[in-house]
Structures are given as C-alpha cells and as structure tokens.
Amino acid sequence: xxxxxxxxxxxxxxxxxxxxxxxxxxxxxxxxxxxxxxxxxxxxxxxxxxxxxxxxxxxxxxxxxxxxxxxxxxxxxxxxxxxxxxxxxxxxxxxxxxxxxxxxxxxxxxxxxxxxxxxxxxxxxxxxxxxxxxxxxxxxxxxxxxxxxxxxxxxxxxxxxxxxxxxxxxxxxxxxxxxxxxxxxxxxxxxxxxxxxxxxxxxxxxxxxxxxxxxxxxxxxxxxxxxxxxxxx
Numbered sequence: 001x002x003x004x005x006x007x008x009x010x011x012x013x014x015x016x017x018x019x020x021x022x023x024x025x026x027x028x029x030x031x032x033x034x035x036x037x038x039x040x041x042x043x044x045x046x047x048x049x050x051x052x053x054x055x056x057x058x059x060x061x062x063x064x065x066x067x068x069x070x071x072x073x074x075x076x077x078x079x080x081x082x083x084x085x086x087x088x089x090x091x092x093x094x095x096x097x098x099x100x101x102x103x104x105x106x107x108x109x110x111x112x113x114x115x116x117x118x119x120x121x122x123x124x125x126x127x128x129x130x131x132x133x134x135x136x137x138x139x140x141x142x143x144x145x146x147x148x149x150x151x152x153x154x155x156x157x158x159x160x161x162x163x164x165x166x167x168x169x170x171x172x173x174x175x176x177x178x179x180x181x182x183x184x185x186x187x188x189x190x191x192x193x194x195x196x197x198x199x200x201x202x203x204x205x206x207x208x209x210x211x212x213x214x215x216x217x218x219x220x221x222x223x224x225x226x227x228x229x230x231x232x233x
Contacts, residue, residue, distance in 0.1 A: 002064045004030070005071045012075060039097035041088060045080050048087030065089045153223035157198040158190045165189060167222035167229070172215075193219060 004027055010017045019027075054062055054070040062070065069089040072082055088094050156164050165173070165186055177188045197219045200207055210216055 001030075001068055005068045005075075009071050009075055037097075039099055041097055042094065043084050043087050045083040045087065048083030048085070048090070049079060051083075051086050051090055053082075053086065054089065065095060151220065151223070153220075153227040154198065156223045156226055157193045158186070159194075159198075161226065164222055164226045167225040168218060172218055 003023070007019055007023065053073045054066045056070065056074075059067070059070075066089045069082075069085040072085050158165065168189070173186075173189055176192060177185055180186065180188050192215055196210075196213060197216050200210060211220070
C-alpha cells in the first residue's frame with residue numbers, strides 16, 4: 001500500500017514518471033487480494049478529520065500506515081479519504097480488520113440497509129471503539145452479499161471520468177440537480193451516483209435488490225453509453 005500511494009504522489013508531481021510493468025502487476029495482485037478479503041476495518045471519518053495530520057518532519061517516527069496517511073494529505077485527497085486513513089493510522093488497534101460473514105448472492109441476507117445508508121461515515125462503530133484502551137472485538141458480525149458479476153463500466157463515475165454525467169437523461173439530471181448551488185451544479189447527481197451505485201459496499205449493506213432501483217438502472221445506462229463512446233470510431 002505504501003508503494004502504491006507513493007506512486008500516486010510521483011505521478012502527480014512528476015508528469016513523465018510511469019510505473020514499470022512489474023509494479024503494475026504487483027498492484028493488480030494486491031487488488032485481487034483485496035477483492036477476496038472478507039474482513040472490514042472499523043473507522044470513523046468525522047473523528048479522523050478532527051485529528052492532527054501526520055507530518056513529513058516526523059517521518060522517522062512514523063510507521064508505514066501513518067506514512068500512507070501523510071502522503072494522502074500531501075495529495076490533498078478527498079476529506080473522507082483523509083479522515084478514514086488518519087483515523088486508522090492513529091491507533092494500531094484500529095487497524096485490526098473485523099471479521100464478517102460472507103453469504104452467497106443466492107442466500108438470504110440479514111441487513112439494515114436503511115441504517116447503513118444514513119451512517120456511511122462509520123463502519124461497525126460501537127461504543128467500545130471510542131476508546132483506544134478498549135480491545136476491539138468481533139462482537140458485531142453480519143452477513144455480506146457479494147455480486148456474482150459486475151459490469152466492466154461500474155467503476156466509471158465522476159471520480160475518474162466526469163464525462164459520464166453527459167450520458168444521463170437530461171430530464172433526470174435536471175430533476176436531481178434543480179436545487180443545487182451554482183458553485184456545485186452537479187453535486188446532487190454525484191452524491192447519488194456514489195451513494196447509490198459506485199460507492200455501495202457489500203460489507204455494509206444488502207445489495208441484492210440494488211439493480212432494481214430506477215436511479216441505478218439510469219446510471220448503468222449512462223455508464224454503458226460512456227463506455228461505448230470510448231471505443232467509438
């Protein structure tokens with residue numbers, strides 16, 4: 001992870017730098033490992049944002065996880081990413097992943113989806129997690145439903161390709177964004193895109209009915225149209 005995040009810093013600050021094929025393969029293997037990981041971190045974004053960032057001048061005192069948090073701050077990543085990583089980096093106990101119970105997609109899934117959608121800042125937060133001195137326990141287990149397959153265009157949203165916005169039905173965009181401030185006219189669309197589609201986490205919520213949601217279907221259509229446009233001649 002440290003190598004990957006430092007490579008991101010290199011790519012931003014040295015435009016001519018490119019990773020080697022071996023580095024790229026190492027990252028792909030790491031990502032495959034993460035895809036098969038069934039555990040989840042306990043984190044609190046709001047608390048992490050309040051914490052003091054890790055600084056370069058303290059580099060000799062930092063461990064690898066804290067260095068990752070430091071570089072993310074240098075990259076000026078999203079506030080939620082900074083808070084999440086800083087929270088985990090602040091305590092070794094907080095970095096211990098919590099076990100989850102994986103359920104096949106055809107199995108019934110026990111989930112409190114409505115609660116999860118209202119509490120996206122916190123994963124499995126308990127009263128014990130508010131103290132660094134209390135040992136974290138796997139007291140909260142829940143079933144996880146992973147999709148059997150995922151469309152290749154699922155990853156396309158405003159984070160990597162803002163042009164995907166243009167592939168939505170204009171009437172839908174107008175309806176969603178009609179009350180948006182002039183400084184961020186597409187923010188409601190982006191919030192919905194990430195909150196209901198690309199940012200959904202099978203470790204946090206039941207996704208078995210996700211594809212039936214009208215907005216998800218509209219997003220799939222936009223993603224598919226955008227993907228097609230990339231290869232149009």
